[in-house]
Amino acid sequence: MTTKSALRQDVLAKVRAFHAAGQAERTAFRPGQDPVHYAGRVHDADELMTLVDSSLDFWLTAGRFTEEFETGLADFLGIETLLTVNSGSSANLVAFSTLTSPKLGERRIRPGDEVITVAAGFPTTVNPIIQNGAVPVFVDVQLGTYTPTLDAIQAAIGPKTKAVMMAHTMGVPFELRELRDLCDRHHLWLIEDNCDALGSRYDGQYTGTFGHLATLSFYPAHHITMGEGGAVLTNFDELARIARSFRDWGRDCYCSGGENNTCGKRFSQQFGTLPHGYDHKYVYSHIGYNLKITDMQAAVGCAQLRKLPRFIDDRQRNHARLAAGLARHADKLILHTAPPKADPSWFGYVITVRPDSTVTRADLVGALEAARIETRNLFCGNLLRHPAYQNISHRVVGTLDNTDIITTNTFFIGVYPGLSDPMIDHILAVFDGVLQSLKPKT
Numbered sequence: 039m040t041t042k043s044a045l046r047q048d049v050l051a052k053v054r055a056f057h058a059a060g061q062a063e064r065t066a067f068r069p070g071q072d073p074v075h076y077a078g079r080v081h082d083a084d085e086l087m088t089l090v091d092s093s094l095d096f097w098l099t100a101g102r103f104t105e106e107f108e109t110g111l112a113d114f115l116g117i118e119t120l121l122t123v124n125s126g127s128s129a130n131l132v133a134f135s136t137l138t139s140p141k142l143g144e145r146r147i148r149p150g151d152e153v154i155t156v157a158a159g160f161p162t163t164v165n166p167i168i169q170n171g172a173v174p175v176f177v178d179v180q181l182g183t184y185t186p187t188l189d190a191i192q193a194a195i196g197p198k199t200k201a202v203m204m205a206h207t208m209g210v211p212f213e214l215r216e217l218r219d220l221c222d223r224h225h226l227w228l229i230e231d232n233c234d235a236l237g238s239r240y241d242g243q244y245t246g247t248f249g250h251l252a253t254l255s256f257y258p259a260h261h262i263t264m265g266e267g268g269a270v271l272t273n274f275d276e277l278a279r280i281a282r283s284f285r286d287w288g289r290d291c292y293c294s295g296g297e298n299n300t301c302g303k304r305f306s307q308q309f310g311t312l313p314h315g316y317d318h319k320y321v322y323s324h325i326g327y328n329l330k331i332t333d334m335q336a337a338v339g340c341a342q343l344r345k346l347p348r349f350i351d352d353r354q355r356n357h358a359r360l361a362a363g364l365a366r367h368a369d370k371l372i373l374h375t376a377p378p379k380a381d382p383s384w385f386g387y388v389i390t391v392r393p394d395s396t397v398t399r400a401d402l403v404g405a406l407e408a409a410r411i412e413t414r415n416l417f418c419g420n421l422l423r424h425p426a427y428q429n430i431s432h433r434v435v436g437t438l439d440n441t442d443i444i445t446t447n448t449f450f451i452g453v454y455p456g457l458s459d460p461m462i463d464h465i466l467a468v469f470d471g472v473l474q475s476l477k478p479k480t
């Protein structure tokens with residue numbers, strides 16, 4: 039072993055010992071005193087070690103860990119191409135922008151074209167539609183699954199519709215196979231915002247693999263993390279190449295970092311009004327960005343990826359425990375469910391306080407937060423009620439009645455792998471305390 043590699047092993051052994059020292063200081067959970075988070079980073083020594091390992095490489099930009107992560111997660115999901123980007127929001131921007139490329143000819147999305155989506159979700163699912171000058175068309179969602187029905191989507195299709203772009207909210211897949219068929223029949227693009235649903239399946243197949251494009255987020259609240267990060271997924275080579283271009287400054291060249299002349303025509307092509315043979319490396323075919331990750335982020339992702347199957351199981355087990363414990367309050371709460379063919383890798387446990395109940399969201403959230411149990415609203419509720427969206431060009435098909443109920447009556451609590459059984463017992467005890475003391479409605 040060289041001195042350098044021996045020293046690297048020494049450093050990594052120290053990092054493992056550092057992590058173990060932290061673990062030894064951990065104490066048992068104290069209900070009401072210790073926080074019960076809704077989400078968070080779950081890791082062991084491996085993440086610290088891969089992070090330090092990559093820092094010792096000092097490659098800094100996307101490198102060996104990025105390649106390992108992209109290949110590993112693509113293989114897990116069974117998708118042809120997985121491109122890392124620096125956030126889930128960037129992934130949505132790249133995925134949508136890809137469909138505006140002139141390279142797609144008549145199928146490209148142009149300003150004024152319509153894209154079907156929902157208003158009850160996360161803003162950056164919708165923002166790329168607006169930023170690209172397309173018009174979001176909002177449909178309502180169902181309470182319980184927080185996904186729209188196929189009928190609602192079908193009713194929103196008009197002569198200007200070019201795509202459907204929406205999220206598997208809280209990990210619950212919408213009816214993907216049927217929706218993809220509907221999109222194909224109407225020549226629409228389908229983009230799955232899979233940021234909250236890594237590991238969810240529909241009809242036995244992973245979400246994120248049905249659409250023409252799909253996205254992921256690796257922010258700490260998500261199923262696996264690298265701090266900040268995301269990915270764009272596709273099974274279509276042409277879309278993959280365009281997505282890479284938007285991510286990498288808009289350039290036409292698709293050589294990997296450090297490589298030259300992958301296309302074999304570096305100095306022999308004609309582009310725009312450039313002189314013939316202008317170096318392909320510096321030809322720009324899209325109005326692009328730089329949204330790449332660093333290898334340190336990917337290194338953390340590699341260690342997280344090895345834990346993904348366990349994380350999915352933990353989320354499903356925690357959700358099932360909460361579902362069983364909350365079932366006795368179904369007269370006051372709309373419980374979290376999924377369509378029949380869905381097998382969710384849940385992001386959280388979503389609760390809607392029934393509008394005719396004597397309890398309010400504020401009562402429940404207040405009691406939970408006082409007991410140190412974190413709660414979160416279902417992101418923005420009705421997006422159209424927020425200041426930034428007051429003057430956007432849009433269409434609503436049907437009503438957004440349920441979306442408005444979500445704005446006032448819905449919240450979620452965690453199911454992430456960092457929850458222990460005593461924490462879940464504590465959560466259920468607080469629900470029982472608030473709801474069992476209520477007088478029946480007269």
Ligand SMILES: Cc1ncc(COP(=O)(O)O)c(C=O)c1O
Nearest residue numbers: 125126127160205233234255257
């Ligand atoms: C459905 C959905 N899409 C996109 C995002 C954005 O991801 P990021 O925070 O990595 O930008 C989030 C964030 O939580 C999300 O929930």
